[in-house]
Amino acid sequence: MTGIDLSVNICGVEWKNPIATASGTYSYFESSRYYKPDRLGCITTKGVSINPWNGNPGPRIAETYGGMLNSIGLENPGIDAYLSPSGELRMLKKAGATVMANIAGHTVREYCEAAEKIASSEADMIELNISCPNVECGGLVFGRDPKAAGDLTKEVKRHCPGKPLVVKLSPNVTDITTVALSVQEAGADAVSMINTLLGMRIDTMAGKPVLAKGSGGLSGPAIHPVAVYMVYECAKILDIPIIAMGGVSKADDALEFFYAGAKAVAVGTAAIVDPEAPVKILAELEKKIIDRREGK
Numbered sequence: 001m002t003g004i005d006l007s008v009n010i011c012g013v014e015w016k017n018p019i020a021t022a023s024g025t026y027s028y029f030e031s032s033r034y035y036k037p038d039r040l041g042c043i044t045t046k047g048v049s050i051n052p053w054n055g056n057p058g059p060r061i062a063e064t065y066g067g068m069l070n071s072i073g074l075e076n077p078g079i080d081a082y083l084s085p086s087g088e089l090r091m092l093k094k095a096g097a098t099v100m101a102n103i104a105g106h107t108v109r110e111y112c113e114a115a116e117k118i119a120s121s122e123a124d125m126i127e128l129n130i131s132c133p134n135v136e137c138g139g140l141v142f143g144r145d146p147k148a149a150g151d152l153t154k155e156v157k158r159h160c161p162g163k164p165l166v167v168k169l170s171p172n173v174t175d176i177t178t179v180a181l182s183v184q185e186a187g188a189d190a191v192s193m194i195n196t197l198l199g200m201r202i203d204t205m206a207g208k209p210v211l212a213k214g215s216g217g218l219s220g221p222a223i224h225p226v227a228v229y230m231v232y233e234c235a236k237i238l239d240i241p242i243i244a245m246g247g248v249s250k251a252d253d254a255l256e257f258f259y260a261g262a263k264a265v266a267v268g269t270a271a272i273v274d275p276e277a278p279v280k281i282l283a284e285l286e287k288k289i290i291d292r293r294e295g296k
Contacts, residue, residue, distance in 0.1 A: 004286050004289060004290060006018060006041075006282075006285070006286065006289075007041075008041065008263055008264055010042075010125070010164070010190060010241050010243070010263060010264060011125065011164035011166070011189040011190050011240075011241065012164060013042075013098060013124050013125055013164060014098075015041030015042050015098055015264065016038075016040075016041055016098075017040065017041040017282055018041055018254075018258075018263065018264040018265060019040050019041050019254070019264070019265060019266075019267065019278055019281060019282045019285070020040060020041055020042040020043065020044050020100070020243065020264060020265070020266040020267070020278075021040065021042075021043050021044050021266060021267060021268070021271065021278055022044060022245045022266040022267060022268030022269075022271075023044045023045065023046055023047055023102035023127060023129065023168070023266075023268075024046050024047065024070075024072065024074075024102075024268070025267075025268040025269065025271045025272060026043055026044065026045065026046070026271065027046065027088070028043075028045075028088045028091045028092050028095075029088070029091075030275075031271070031275055032091075032095065033275075034275040034276045035275075035276055035278070035279045036095060036096075037092055037095050037096075037097035038095055038096035038097045038098075039279050039282070040097070040278055040279065040282065041098065041264060042097075042098045042099070042100050042124070042125070042264070043092055043097045043098065043099050043100070044099075044100040044102055044127055044192075044266060045082070045088055045089070045092070045099060045100070045101055045102055046074075046076060046102065047074045047076060047102040047103065047104040047129050048076045048077075048078065048079045048082045048101065048102065048103060048104065048114065049074065049076060049078065049079065049103070049104045049105055049106075049110060049114060050078070050079055050105065050110050050113045050114045050117075051078050051110075052076065052077050052078035052081070053073065053074055053075055053076055053078075053104075054073075054075060055072050055073035055074060055075025055076075056071050056072065056073030056075075056212065056213050057212045057213070058212055059210060059211055059212055060072050060073070060211065060212065060213075060216075061211075061216075062201045062210040062211055062216065064199070064201055064218065064222070065222065066220055066221045066222030067218055067219055067220025067221060067222040067223065067247070067269060068218075068219060068220055068269060068272070069199050069200070069201060069210075069211060069216035069217065069218055069219075070196070070216050070217050070219070071211045071212070071213040071215070071216035071217070073213070074104050074129075076104075079103075079114055079117050079118070082101070083117060083118075083121055089101065089121060089122060089123055090122070093122045098124050098125075099122070099123050099124050099125070100123070100124065100125040100126070100127050100166065101118045101121070101123040101125070101126055101127065102126075102127040102129050102168070103115060103118060103126060103127070103128060103129060104129045108151075108152055108155055108156075111128065111152060111155075111156050112155055112156055112158075112159040113159075115128075115156045115159040115160040115165075116159040116160065118160065118163065119159065119160035119161065119162065119163050123163065124163075124164075125163060125164045125165075125166055126160055126163050126164070126165050126166065127166045127167075127168055127192060128152070128153065128156055128165060128166065128167045128168060128188075129168050129195075130142040130143040130149055130152060130153075130167060130168065130169075130170070143169065143170035143172075143173070143179065143195075144170065144172065144173050144179075145179075146178045146179045146181070146182035147182065149167070149179050149182050149183050149186075150182035150183055150185060150186040151186070153165070153167055153182075153183040153186035153187060153188050154186040154187055157186065157187040157188070164189040164190065165187070165188055165189050165190075166188070166189065166190040166191065166192050166243060167183040167188040167190075167191050167192070168191070168192045168193070168195055169183075169191055169192070169193040169194060169195065169230075169234075170194070170195050171193070171194040171195065171196075171197050171223075171226060171227070171230060171246075172197060172198050176193070176194070176230050176233070176234060177233050177234055177237055180193075180234045180237070180238055181237060181238070184238055184239065184240050188240060189240060189241075190240050190241040190242065190243060190263075191234065191238065191240065191241075191242055191243070192242075192243040192244075192245065192266065193227070193230060193231060193234065193242060193243075193244060193245070193246075194223070194226070194227045194230055194231075194245065194246045195217065196216075196217025196218055196219045196223070197217065197218045197219075197223050197226065198215055198216075198217065198218070199215065199216060199217070199218035200214060200215045200216070219246070219247070219268060219269040220247055220249075220269040220270075221247040221249055221253075221269075222247065223246045223247050224246055224247030224248070224253055224256075226246065227244065227245065227246025227247060227257075228244075228246075228256050228257060228260050231244045231257055231260040231261060231262050232260040232261060234261070235260060235261020235262070236261070241263040241264070242261060242262045242263060243262065243263065243264045243265070243266060244257035244260070244262035244264070244265045244266070245265060245266035245267075245268055247269070248265050248266070248267045248268070248270060248281065249267075249269075249270040249273075249277065249281075250281060250284060251281055251284035251285040251287075251288050252288075253265075253281075254281060254285055255285070255288070267281055
């Protein structure tokens with residue numbers, strides 16, 4: 001570490017630097033073997049629901065040019081396991097990490113119950129996932145409709161007083177700015193964007209989709225320009241912070257997001273390729289900033 005101050009304040013929560021993990025790409029029990037979680041500004045954990053979810057049948061992952069498709073379906077052991085003494089949240093807080101808990105649901109009630117439990121936990125922030133394209137109900141049902149997104153945000157916000165609520169936006173909409181404005185007006189403290197783009201691969205030998213569900217979420221470098229554009233458009237109209245994600249695999253990708261108007265960035269798919277990617281990107285970002293200050 002260089003000692004350079006990269007700290008940022010997101011909704012009243014102090015991050016030691018503007019680099020986070022993207023939900024679904026970090027697991028304390030595996031990722032902490034590669035780096036200590038308190039090295040990053042924030043650890044965003046995999047989506048949890050009020051009850052355990054089995055996720056989608058396999059195959060659930062497919063490689064593609066410049067990225068990958070996934071159709072995991074938010075498989076998770078349920079919020080009670082997440083909050084247990086041996087669960088991921090407790091382990092992360094013991095390790096000194098700032099934690100944003102991602103919550104998912106099929107219904108408004110499920111989202112609210114999950115938010116209520118997280119509100120009384122050690123989590124520092126809550127990320128409301130209304131943008132996952134891999135679940136049959138919930139998810140995009142809320143994320144594609146500005147009114148539905150706003151109504152859900154308003155209701156969830158009532159159940160998590162004292163915790164900043166970050167709403168994760170879907171790119172699978174005609175105009176993401178209308179959804180962003182709706183959740184801001186409904187009380188969101190920040191937005192995170194973007195989630196994955198809908199996509200498909202077809203096995204040309206079998207003549208059918210590679211993924212068992214058919215379609216999946218496209219992530220990785222291929223979606224980075226789309227994410228930068230959407231962040232740029234939303235930053236022009238929002239008064240709340242943006243946590244940007246989508247194809248961040250090097251420091252310059254993060255800098256693009258900062259110039260577009262984001263206050264922090266999250267690393268996702270790059271960490272699937274290299275588990276140390278988030279801390280490597282942080283180190284590269286620090287060096288670039290120092291070099292620029294010194295005129296190199």
